[in-house]
Amino acid sequence: MRSPSLARLNYRAVSGLTRTARFQPQGFLGSRCVSTAALRSPGVAPAYQSVLKQWEQRRNASASASAVLEAAAASPETLSQAAIIDNLDPVEAARLDKVRNIGIAAHIDSGKTTVTERVLFYTGRIKAIHDVRGRDGVGAKMDSMDLEREKGITIQSAATFCDWVKKDKEGVDQKYHVNLIDTPGHIDFTIEVERALRVLDGAVMILCAVSGVQSQTITVDRQMRRYNVPRISFVNKMDRMGANPFKAIDQINTKLKMPAAAVQVPIGAEDEFEGVVDLIRMKAIYNVGESGEELKETDIPDKVKKVAEERRAMLIETVADVDDQMAEMFLDEVEPTEDQLRAAIRRATIGLKFTPVFMGSALANKSVQPMLDGVVDFLPNPSEVENLALDQKRNEASVKLVPYNSLPFVGLAFKLEESNFGQLTYIRVYQGTLRKGSNVFNARNNKKVKVPRIVRMHSNEMEEVTEIGAGEICAVFGVECASGDTFTDGQLGYSMSSMFVPEPVISLSIKPKQAKDAANFSKAMARFQREDPTFRVTYDNESEQTIISGMGELHLDIYVERMRREYRVECETGQPQVAYRETIGEHTKFDHLLKKQTGGAGDYARVMGYMEPTGVLEENNFQQQIVGGSISEKYLFACEKGFNISCEKGPLIGHKILGTRMVINDGATHMTDSSEMAFKNATQQAFRKAFMESQPSVLEPLMKTVVTAPSEFQGDVIALLNKRGATINDTETGVDEFTIYADCSLNGMFGFSSNLRAATQGKGEYTMEFSHYEKAPPHVQKELIAKYLKAQAERNKK
Numbered sequence: 001m002r003s004p005s006l007a008r009l010n011y012r013a014v015s016g017l018t019r020t021a022r023f024q025p026q027g028f029l030g031s032r033c034v035s036t037a038a039l040r041s042p043g044v045a046p047a048y049q050s051v052l053k054q055w056e057q058r059r060n061a062s063a064s065a066s067a068v069l070e071a072a073a074a075s076p077e078t079l080s081q082a083a084i085i086d087n088l089d090p091v092e093a094a095r096l097d098k099v100r101n102i103g104i105a106a107h108i109d110s111g112k113t114t115v116t117e118r119v120l121f122y123t124g125r126i127k128a129i130h131d132v133r134g135r136d137g138v139g140a141k142m143d144s145m146d147l148e149r150e151k152g153i154t155i156q157s158a159a160t161f162c163d164w165v166k167k168d169k170e171g172v173d174q175k176y177h178v179n180l181i182d183t184p185g186h187i188d189f190t191i192e193v194e195r196a197l198r199v200l201d202g203a204v205m206i207l208c209a210v211s212g213v214q215s216q217t218i219t220v221d222r223q224m225r226r227y228n229v230p231r232i233s234f235v236n237k238m239d240r241m242g243a244n245p246f247k248a249i250d251q252i253n254t255k256l257k258m259p260a261a262a263v264q265v266p267i268g269a270e271d272e273f274e275g276v277v278d279l280i281r282m283k284a285i286y287n288v289g290e291s292g293e294e295l296k297e298t299d300i301p302d303k304v305k306k307v308a309e310e311r312r313a314m315l316i317e318t319v320a321d322v323d324d325q326m327a328e329m330f331l332d333e334v335e336p337t338e339d340q341l342r343a344a345i346r347r348a349t350i351g352l353k354f355t356p357v358f359m360g361s362a363l364a365n366k367s368v369q370p371m372l373d374g375v376v377d378f379l380p381n382p383s384e385v386e387n388l389a390l391d392q393k394r395n396e397a398s399v400k401l402v403p404y405n406s407l408p409f410v411g412l413a414f415k416l417e418e419s420n421f422g423q424l425t426y427i428r429v430y431q432g433t434l435r436k437g438s439n440v441f442n443a444r445n446n447k448k449v450k451v452p453r454i455v456r457m458h459s460n461e462m463e464e465v466t467e468i469g470a471g472e473i474c475a476v477f478g479v480e481c482a483s484g485d486t487f488t489d490g491q492l493g494y495s496m497s498s499m500f501v502p503e504p505v506i507s508l509s510i511k512p513k514q515a516k517d518a519a520n521f522s523k524a525m526a527r528f529q530r531e532d533p534t535f536r537v538t539y540d541n542e543s544e545q546t547i548i549s550g551m552g553e554l555h556l557d558i559y560v561e562r563m564r565r566e567y568r569v570e571c572e573t574g575q576p577q578v579a580y581r582e583t584i585g586e587h588t589k590f591d592h593l594l595k596k597q598t599g600g601a602g603d604y605a606r607v608m609g610y611m612e613p614t615g616v617l618e619e620n621n622f623q624q625q626i627v628g629g630s631i632s633e634k635y636l637f638a639c640e641k642g643f644n645i646s647c648e649k650g651p652l653i654g655h656k657i658l659g660t661r662m663v664i665n666d667g668a669t670h671m672t673d674s675s676e677m678a679f680k681n682a683t684q685q686a687f688r689k690a691f692m693e694s695q696p697s698v699l700e701p702l703m704k705t706v707v708t709a710p711s712e713f714q715g716d717v718i719a720l721l722n723k724r725g726a727t728i729n730d731t732e733t734g735v736d737e738f739t740i741y742a743d744c745s746l747n748g749m750f751g752f753s754s755n756l757r758a759a760t761q762g763k764g765e766y767t768m769e770f771s772h773y774e775k776a777p778p779h780v781q782k783e784l785i786a787k788y789l790k791a792q793a794e795r796n797k798k
């Protein structure tokens with residue numbers, strides 16, 4: 001540990017005061033200046049003008065709200081949005097200040113559900129604590145599906161809300177409304193994490209005190225970065241043998257490259273873990289009462305005084321590295337006050353430059369409440385997060401949404417769920433108020449829908465409400481839509497970006513065992529597909545089979561099981577199939593003529609050009625470079641359609657095409673015999689021929705695989721991976737367990753979970769995540785092509 005003064009010197013030497021990325025605090029009455037005259041200009045929507053008028057009236061009455069509005073160059077509408085954001089109405093500001101929308105995300109089994117259960121208990125939302133797979137057989141509140149309770153895993157994210165009361169500086173109780181989403185840890189259910197993070201303002205990243213940063217922590221970190229979600233970290237399981245929060249903090253810094261520092265230190269560890277020291281207030285905190293419901297504060301016990309002082313110095317130093325105000329104090333050797341330190345941590349956390357680390361043991365009911373204080377202290381309220389929409393009425397210009405109740409409504413449907421009362425749609429309200437009985441417009445198809453019922457979700461229970469304000473999360477009944485649709489009040493043409501949906505990597509054929517179940521089978525398929533964008537259902541005309549595709553074996557297994565339980569449909573499934581892809585080989589020219597004359601109008605289309613690899617194994621690309629009008633615009637459109645159809649089912653083994661470009665640069669049209677159909681067909685034929693001539697390849701998905709098991713099984717696990725053709729990239733050895741990082745083809749990993757279980761006496765675990773597509777080994781390609789040709793020949797015989 002460096003001494004503070006040495007740290008200061010190093011700080012001066014390394015960073016000086018030359019950092020350019022200054023963090024601009026977004027206060028409620030911020031410093032951006034805009035002119036009142038501009039806001040009143042005719043271009044500004046009346047809704048904004050009325051809001052501004054209200055605001056000005058209140059501002060005039062409020063001595064503290066004295067921001068001066070001056071001219072700024074921007075279009076009136078953007079200006080008004082910006083003005084509102086930077087000069088929040090004091091009443092709205094006070095309301096929003098008390099709202100937090102947070103998600104809990106982490107590696108499998110880190111304790112997300114257990115932490116959430118404590119949060120619900122301490123906030124008075126539930127009357128008793130039930131544990132995941134607990135002996136009382138009840139199960140945690142947020143794992144409401146039977147399957148979740150049986151397996152002890154979270155499959156669907158569950159939303160709830162609670163009120164957390166925190167004392168302010170003057171000792172007055174302040175009530176905060178927290179909307180909370182508990183997400184699954186298994187990579188197979190990753191879409192649940194994606195959509196939760198898309199709509200949440202902040203997150204609690206949970207880590208296991210023994211394992212630290214694990215493979216899924218890295219995935220979750222990537223997802224948090226994708227949606228710019230600020231996070232606090234909670235090192236859970238401090239009661240476990242080998243618990244070491246500081247190792248976890250080092251790993252957040254090194255593996256996730258996110259500056260992190262402890263805001264607490266533990267008092268005791270493992271089975272002697274007693275409580276924590278708050279490094280901001282320098283007080284010891286213990287949980288007392290049967291379920292740790294009360295907190296007792298004392299002076300710091302002597303045994304942890306030294307480490308507390310050292311870690312506080314490290315906290316200040318780490319924050320000074322990412323926050324200019326703290327940096328200046330640090331260089332001037334000024335000790336920050338409690339408020340200054342808390343404010344700096346808050347700025348840095350919201351600015352995505354830092355994560356404060358809390359610690360405790362949810363299972364032992366220790367130190368969960370201080371983490372909740374951390375949610376309030378360091379995670380943003382809805383007005384501190386920039387949410388943008390595209391204004392379709394103004395050339396897709398980007399506009400900031402303002403979480404004002406009085407503005408026109410804008411909300412995003414982020415999750416659909418079938419319930420006993422019909423389709424339930426989860427909506428995050430970004431602007432305005434959603435009222436029961438009102439009409440809203442779906443920005444995707446401009447359809448008007450009435451909102452018959454609004455509820456707040458508490459896991460699988462609901463609380464009926466008549467309206468939901470801006471910055472909140474709710475669910476509505478009877479609103480037909482797709483996941484990711486934007487809703488507005490109809491005045492605004494706003495549309496919000498949806499979430500990232502990963503492509504499925506595995507599929508299997510499925511059919512009901514009994515023909516009488518066909519109707520229920522179709523109903524279930526339609527529902528699952530609507531709810532989960534990573535679950536796809538297709539019908540293969542050639543094999544006459546229904547094919548389901550998803551993110552992994554577990555993902556598909558769960559749906560087959562749900563079909564049995566929820567729809568009473570027993571299914572037969574085929575062997576899991578890998579989602580292979582096909583790609584073009586070398587640059588190949590084509591000149592294809594489709595000409596048929598069978599009496600009456602004939603078919604005529606000639607297409608010329610070339611096909612080549614795009615260079616990246618991602619999307620395909622169609623281009624037309626016709627000069628002189630040899631093919632008209634209308635027919636070129638048909639050519640593109642033909643290209644897209646061809647890319648859906650490759651000529652090699654019938655799988656989708658990737659990384660292939662087709663350029664049509666010449667052709668010929670017949671006065672009477674040419675048609676859109678003829679050009680579409682000619683393109684498909686030309687595609688097939690050129691593709692097959694180019695020495696194409698079959699691509700297979702490569703999976704990033706991480707295996708963890710007790711050290712004594714290391715040799716067996718390595719042998720197992722070698723047998724499956726994996727490339728081992730790295731091995732980490734811990735106190736009593738090891739972790740192997742490997743790249744494996746998905747094909748080589750079928751049934752790995754049971755092999756691993758057998759080889760490690762059930763103690764090993766692994767995660768597998770799609771990484772990228774790569775050419776399959778030649779013998780695999782050959783086998784796949786032969787199998788495909790055989791199946792086709794058999795079908796042709798029938």
Ligand SMILES: Nc1nc2c(ncn2[C@@H]2O[C@H](COP(=O)(O)OP(=O)(O)OP(=O)(O)O)[C@@H](O)[C@H]2O)c(=O)[nH]1
Pocket residue numbers: 106107108109110111112113114115131132133152153154155183184185186236237238239240360361362363364
């Ligand atoms: N020793 C110890 N065990 C804990 C603690 N918190 C949770 N557990 C246990 O860890 C296991 C996993 O807990 P969960 O809360 O289901 O973890 P999760 O992260 O929600 O799991 P998934 O959603 O399936 O990824 C359960 O057996 C819990 O009892 C803790 O603080 N200490």
